[in-house]
Amino acid sequence: MDIYDEILRALETEPRVMMATIISTTGSTPAAALSKMLVKQGGIASVGTVGGGCMEGEVLLHANRLYDVNRAEVITFHLNEDDIEHGLICGGSLDVLIEPLWQDQIDLFRQLKLFRDDGDDCILTTVLSRTGVVKEKFLLAVPPRSQTGNDAIEPHLSSTETSSTATRSTDFPELLRRAYYRQQTQRVQLRDGGEMILEPVFGLPSLVIFGGGHVSKYVSRAASMAGFRVTIVDDREKFANSQRFPEASQTLVLDFLEAFRKLTIKPSTYIIIVTRGHQYDEQILEQALKTPARYIGMIGSKRKVFTTFEHLVQQGVTIEQLERVSAPMGIDIGAVTAEEIGISIVAQLIRVRRGQQNPLQNKSDEMKKLLSSLQQR
Numbered sequence: 001m002d003i004y005d006e007i008l009r010a011l012e013t014e015p016r017v018m019m020a021t022i023i024s025t026t027g028s029t030p031a032a033a034l035s036k037m038l039v040k041q042g043g044i045a046s047v048g049t050v051g052g053g054c055m056e057g058e059v060l061l062h063a064n065r066l067y068d069v070n071r072a073e074v075i076t077f078h079l080n081e082d083d084i085e086h087g088l089i090c091g092g093s094l095d096v097l098i099e100p101l102w103q104d105q106i107d108l109f110r111q112l113k114l115f116r117d118d119g120d121d122c123i124l125t126t127v128l129s130r131t132g133v134v135k136e137k138f139l140l141a142v143p144p145r146s147q148t149g150n151d152a153i154e155p156h157l158s159s160t161e162t163s164s165t166a167t168r169s170t171d172f173p174e175l176l177r178r179a180y181y182r183q184q185t186q187r188v189q190l191r192d193g194g195e196m197i198l199e200p201v202f203g204l205p206s207l208v209i210f211g212g213g214h215v216s217k218y219v220s221r222a223a224s225m226a227g228f229r230v231t232i233v234d235d236r237e238k239f240a241n242s243q244r245f246p247e248a249s250q251t252l253v254l255d256f257l258e259a260f261r262k263l264t265i266k267p268s269t270y271i272i273i274v275t276r277g278h279q280y281d282e283q284i285l286e287q288a289l290k291t292p293a294r295y296i297g298m299i300g301s302k303r304k305v306f307t308t309f310e311h312l313v314q315q316g317v318t319i320e321q322l323e324r325v326s327a328p329m330g331i332d333i334g335a336v337t338a339e340e341i342g343i344s345i346v347a348q349l350i351r352v353r354r355g356q357q358n359p360l361q362n363k364s365d366e367m368k369k370l371l372s373s374l375q376q377r
Contacts, residue, residue, distance in 0.1 A: 002204075002227075003036045004113055006047045010038060011106045016070070017041075018063040020050050020098045023185040023197060027092025029079065030055070033184065034199070039063040039098075050096060055079065063098050071132035072099035074187075074195070097197060099126065099134055112139060112201060117229060117249070119203035119268050123179055130193035142180050142200075204229040205268055205294075205353055210256060210284050211275035212239030215299065218342025219272065220245050226350055228270070233259045256284050265291035270349055272329060273298040282308045289321045295352050297329030297345065 010017045018039040025033050030051030037048040037056070043064030050056055055077050062075055078093045101109075115122045120142070127136040179186045179198045188196040207223050209216050212234035220230045224247040232251040234240035240251040252259060256275065265271070271293045273284050281298055285308065288296045298305065305327045312322065330344035331351070351357040 001047055003038060003048045004109060004116060006038055007101060007109050008106065008113065010040065010046065011101065011103050011109065014040065014103070016067065016100050016102050017046070018067050018098060019101050020059050020063060020096050021185075021199065022050050023074065023095050023097045023187070023199065025092060025094045029092040029094045031094075033094075039067075041067060043067075051094075059096055059098065066098050066132075067100065070100055072097065072126075072128055072134050073132050074098075074197075097126075099128075105137060108137060108139065115139070115141075116201065116203050119206050119229070119266055121180065121200065121202050123176055124199045124201050126197045126199070127190070128195045128197070135194070140176065142176070203268065205270060206231065206266065207270045207272070207349065208233060208259075208263060208265070210234075210259070210271070210273045211280075212236070212244060212251075213274060213276060214338040215274050215341050215345075217244065218339045219274070219345050220248055222342055222346040223349060224248070226346055228349065231263070233263075234275075256280055257287060260287045260291070265293050267292045267294055269293045270295040270352075271297070272345060278304060278308065282311055285325065286312055286315070286317065289317060289324065295326065295349065296324055297326040297348070299330075299341075299345075300328055302328065 007017070007019070020037045020039060022029075022031055022033050022035045030053065031049060035048070035050050037050045037059065038046040039060060040046050043060040045056075045060060050059055058077070059075075062073070066073055074095055074097050076093060076095050112122065112124065122142055123140040125136075125138050125140055126134060129135050175186045175188065175198055178184065179200045183200055183202075185200070186198040188198070190196055205228050207219075207228040208231045209219060210233050212232050216232065220232065224230050230245070230248040232240050232245050232248050233254055233256065234251075235253065235255050237253045238244075240253045242248070242251055245251055252262065254262060265288075269291070271288045271291070273281050273288070273296075275281050275284065278300070281300065281304075285296070285298055289312075298308070300308070308327075309322050309325075313319070326348065329348060330341060331347045333340070333344050333347070335341045335344045348357065
C-alpha cells in the first residue's frame with residue numbers, strides 16, 4: 001500500500017490529516033529514515049509506521065495535539081532501557097516531523113504521484129515558521145535545477161551557517177545533492193528562526209515482466225508489495241489482463257518485440273523474462289540488452305541459459321553484454337513451487353535496489369565458467 005496514494009485518498013474526503021515522517025536517525029532505530037505514518041483526526045493511525053511500540057503511540061498523541069492547533073513540529077525521541085520493555089531493543093534516537101496536510105495541497109501530491117509513477121525523483125520541500133506554521137510546501141525536480149532551486153529558496157535562506165548544515169543560498173544545490181545522493185533529509189535554519197526541510201522522494205522502480213504465466217503472477221504480487229510499479233507484457237490477452245494481474249500498473253497485449261517500441265526503458269527499470277518458450281526468451285533478451293535497464297533477469301535451467309547465450313554470441317552479442325544478465329535469476333533459497341520461485345526473484349530485485357548486489361557482479365561460479373567458455377570460442 002503506497003503512502004502517497006493514501007494521502008491523496010484521505011485529502012479527497014477530509015479537510016486535514018497529519019503526517020509523521022522520520023527525518024533523521026542516530027544509532028539503531030526500529031524504522032528507517034523517511035519512514036512515514038498517516039494519522040487522521042483523533043490520533044488514529046491510518047497507514048504506514050514509524051517503528052511501532054510505545055514510541056509510535058507517543059507520535060500519535062503528538063499528532064492529535066498538533067492537529068488541534070494546526071501546527072507542525074520536529075520531535076526527538078531517545079530509545080533507552082525503558083523502551084526495551086516495550087519491544088524496542090534499539091538504543092538510538094530519531095527526529096520525527098509531524099505536520100498537517102491540507103486539502104488545498106492535493107494538487108501538489110498529485111504532481112508528486114506523477115513523478116513517482118514515472119520513476120522520477122524529486123525533493124519535497126517544507127518551510128516552517130518559528131512557531132510551527134507550515135508556510136510553504138513545494139517540489140523540486142532531481143537532478144537539481146540550480147537556478148530554479150535558488151529562485152525558490154532565496155527568500156528563506158540565512159547568510160550564516162549552523163554546525164550541521166550550511167545555509168547560504170549559494171549552498172542550495174549542494175544541499176539538494178546531499179538530500180538526493182545520501183538519501184537523507186536536510187534541515188536548514190532560516191532567517192526568521194524557522195526551518196526548511198528538504199526531503200528526497202524517490203520514484204517507484206519500474207518492473208517489466210515479459211510473460212504472464214504462473215511464476216509471473218507471484219512475481220507481480222510480491223514486487224507490487226515491495227514497491228515496484230509492475231507492467232505485464234504477453235502476446236495473449238488471456239495472460240495479460242487486469243483480472244489476472246489486479247496489482248499491476250498496466251497489462252499490455254503486444255508482440256514481445258513490439259513492446260520495446262512502446263515501453264520507455266530507463267536506467268532505473270528492471271526487466272525479467274519468463275515467457276512460455278525459449279525462442280521468445282532469446283528474442284526478448286537480445287532486445288533487452290540494447291536498453292539501459294538496471295537489471296535484466298531470465299528464468300531457466302543452466303542448460304537453457306548456456307544455449308541462449310551461445311546463440312546470442314553467434315549473432316554478435318558480446319560477453320560484456322551478457323555479463324549484465326542474471327540467469328538463472330533469483331536468490332538460491334531452494335525454491336520449488338511457482339510461489340517460492342517468485343519470492344526468490346523479488347528478493348534479488350530488492351537486493352539490487354538496495355545496493356546489496358551489483359547486477360554486473362556476484363555471478364555464480366557456474367555462470368563465470370559459462371561466460372568464460374563462450375569467450376574462448
